[in-house]
Amino acid sequence: MLAVFLIAAPASAAVTVSGSTTVMPLGERCAEEFNDAQSEIEVSVTGGGSGVGIKNIAEDISDIAMASRQVKDAEKETYGDNFVEFLIAYDAVCIAVSQEIYDAGVTELSQDDVAAIYNGEITNWEDVGSPDEEIYVLARLPGSGTRDTFNKMVMGSDEAETLGVRTYHGSNAEIKSAITGSDKAIGYLGLNYVQDDIGVIAYEDVEPSAETIEDTSYPLARALYMYTFGEPSEDAQAFLDFVMSEDGQTVAEDEGFVPAY
Amino acid sequence: MSRKSSDRVIESVLFVAAITSILITVLIFYFLIRESLPAFRDVGAVDLIFGPKWHSAGNIFGMSPIIAGSIMVTLLALFINIFVGVPLAIYLAELAGPRSRSVQKPAIELLAGVPSIVYGFLGVLILVAYLESSFQMMTGRSILAGSILLGIMFIPAITTICEDALRAVPKEFKEGSLALGATRWQTVRYVTLPAASSGIIAAIVLNIGNIIGETMAALLVVGNLPRHPKPIFDVFDPGAIFTSVIAGEMGEVPHGSLHYHSLFAVGLMLLVIVTVLNISADLIRSRIKKKFGG
Numbered sequence: 001m002l003a004v005f006l007i008a009a010p011a012s013a014a015v016t017v018s019g020s021t022t023v024m025p026l027g028e029r030c031a032e033e034f035n036d037a038q039s040e041i042e043v044s045v046t047g048g049g050s051g052v053g054i055k056n057i058a059e060d061i062s063d064i065a066m067a068s069r070q071v072k073d074a075e076k077e078t079y080g081d082n083f084v085e086f087l088i089a090y091d092a093v094c095i096a097v098s099q100e101i102y103d104a105g106v107t108e109l110s111q112d113d114v115a116a117i118y119n120g121e122i123t124n125w126e127d128v129g130s131p132d133e134e135i136y137v138l139a140r141l142p143g144s145g146t147r148d149t150f151n152k153m154v155m156g157s158d159e160a161e162t163l164g165v166r167t168y169h170g171s172n173a174e175i176k177s178a179i180t181g182s183d184k185a186i187g188y189l190g191l192n193y194v195q196d197d198i199g200v201i202a203y204e205d206v207e208p209s210a211e212t213i214e215d216t217s218y219p220l221a222r223a224l225y226m227y228t229f230g231e232p233s234e235d236a237q238a239f240l241d242f243v244m245s246e247d248g249q250t251v252a253e254d255e256g257f258v259p260a261y
Numbered sequence: 262m263s264r265k266s267s268d269r270v271i272e273s274v275l276f277v278a279a280i281t282s283i284l285i286t287v288l289i290f291y292f293l294i295r296e297s298l299p300a301f302r303d304v305g306a307v308d309l310i311f312g313p314k315w316h317s318a319g320n321i322f323g324m325s326p327i328i329a330g331s332i333m334v335t336l337l338a339l340f341i342n343i344f345v346g347v348p349l350a351i352y353l354a355e356l357a358g359p360r361s362r363s364v365q366k367p368a369i370e371l372l373a374g375v376p377s378i379v380y381g382f383l384g385v386l387i388l389v390a391y392l393e394s395s396f397q398m399m400t401g402r403s404i405l406a407g408s409i410l411l412g413i414m415f416i417p418a419i420t421t422i423c424e425d426a427l428r429a430v431p432k433e434f435k436e437g438s439l440a441l442g443a444t445r446w447q448t449v450r451y452v453t454l455p456a457a458s459s460g461i462i463a464a465i466v467l468n469i470g471n472i473i474g475e476t477m478a479a480l481l482v483v484g485n486l487p488r489h490p491k492p493i494f495d496v497f498d499p500g501a502i503f504t505s506v507i508a509g510e511m512g513e514v515p516h517g518s519l520h521y522h523s524l525f526a527v528g529l530m531l532l533v534i535v536t537v538l539n540i541s542a543d544l545i546r547s548r549i550k551k552k553f554g555g
Contacts, residue, residue: 049512078517136399141485141509142317159319167402167484167499170509
């Protein structure tokens with residue numbers, strides 16, 4: 001048994017990737033195609049979250065980190081500033097409301113409206129042009145890259161307290177099912193989770209789409225990254241090159257992200 | 262190998278296994294304390310435990326909403342749990358015939374085997390939607406939803422231990438009571454239940470630990486809002502509990518930050534509570550045992 005592993009192991013070099021669950025679908029699909037295309041390097045991808053990924057590369061547990069945010073100062077202080085950043089794609093934070101609310105006329109909101117709803121200053125849909133109904137405000141739990149992006153760009157600070165929020169959720173999928181399950185909800189989620197059954201509203205008069213993200217007219221776009229700690233090894237570099245290549249960027253597009261190159 | 266030396270080998274293997282479990286417990290405590298110390302130092306123990314606000318993105322760490330949420334969820338869940346679990350155990354141990362037992366027992370065991378994420382999934386799909394429509398709630402994700410779900414989840418746990426305790430009551434006790442002309446109910450009420458009370462109380466206390474430590478199902482339905490409800494006992498409001506805060510926030514937290522250490526402090530708090538509960542369950546059991554000689 002042991003002998004099999006010993007013989008099998010050196011046949012291909014292993015590159016391990018871990019981190020953000022937002023980036024993970026992209027990382028996984030890229031790894032699949034990359035592994036199929038050649039046999040020298042075997043890439044394996046696990047989740048854990050941006051923080052876990054960044055810790056893992058700094059402690060040499062994995063080779064590449066996926067992150068839906070940039071490395072924070074606290075992390076640079078803890079581990080030293082040896083992080084090398086690779087931009088791999090763009091994502092957008094979309095603001096969505098329940099279909100009933102969308103149909104009732106709420107198809108766009110200004111930054112002030114959204115901020116007031118999340119601050120708890122506007123608590124009824126009546127105030128933004130919809131029938132009299134309390135607003136059910138959804139948000140992501142602290143630590144989520146999507147939450148940080150939303151709070152920074154809409155609320156003005158990623159430390160915003162968002163007193164209007166009723167429930168916090170652990171993933172994009174949970175937000176989505178809460179919006180579809182309610183008839184008076186508002187929430188935010190990544191572009192790749194948007195489908196027909198929820199009403200994605202225009203924010204500051206711009207609808208999120210590949211075009212508006214690419215030409216930077218949609219304000220809530222964000223970059224997705226991969227990181228290595230110190231310069232990447234040859235094998236890690238090969239995978240990163242693949243992700244940033246035309247093939248990798250096509251995968252990004254398939255997964256609902258916007259290519260960066 | 263002689264019989265004696267093989268005996269010795271087996272003994273030492275068993276000893277190592279016993280030591281390992283103690284060692285693991287000690288190590289868990291050690292690491293939790295080590296990782297949460299910076300939070301206690303930077304925030305201050307009193308502020309950290311009794312602070313009125315948990316706003317981790319703004320580096321404000323006060324556990325009181327989480328503690329209050331956990332207590333409310335646990336008490337309400339325990340109420341549901343005892344209300345169904347203990348009578349069920351009495352029925353199974355005292356009244357059920359072999360036919361009814363042969364159906365009920367496996368059914369309860371099956372219930373115990375359902376993974377918690379499945380409970381969570383059903384909770385979100387059915388319970389939350391049901392609460393929403395029947396109580397006109399803005400969202401069914403609430404302390405109440407968490408309590409109902411956890412209360413149901415741990416019915417098998419309480420029933421199994423209670424049933425064992427009831428069955429352990431010597432037959433002579435019951436026969437004596439019946440021979441004196443007591444009815445079946447009187448026998449259960451005045452003989453069997455008091456004699457089994459040490460086991461039942463232990464089951465209840467252990468179940469508090471189960472409920473307070475359950476994560477996955479609760480995370481999906483309590484709403485994860487670390488803020489005191491208004492009024493403070495409003496179970497229709499969303500809340501946050503120890504486990505939901507840790508599970509929800511740990512993944513993306515920058516390691517080594519104050520937030521990271523504070524989450525460990527939440528974990529330490531939970532472990533301390535569960536440990537105290539377990540120890541008191543043991544103490545209660547031994548005290549009642551002395552009293553009733555069961």
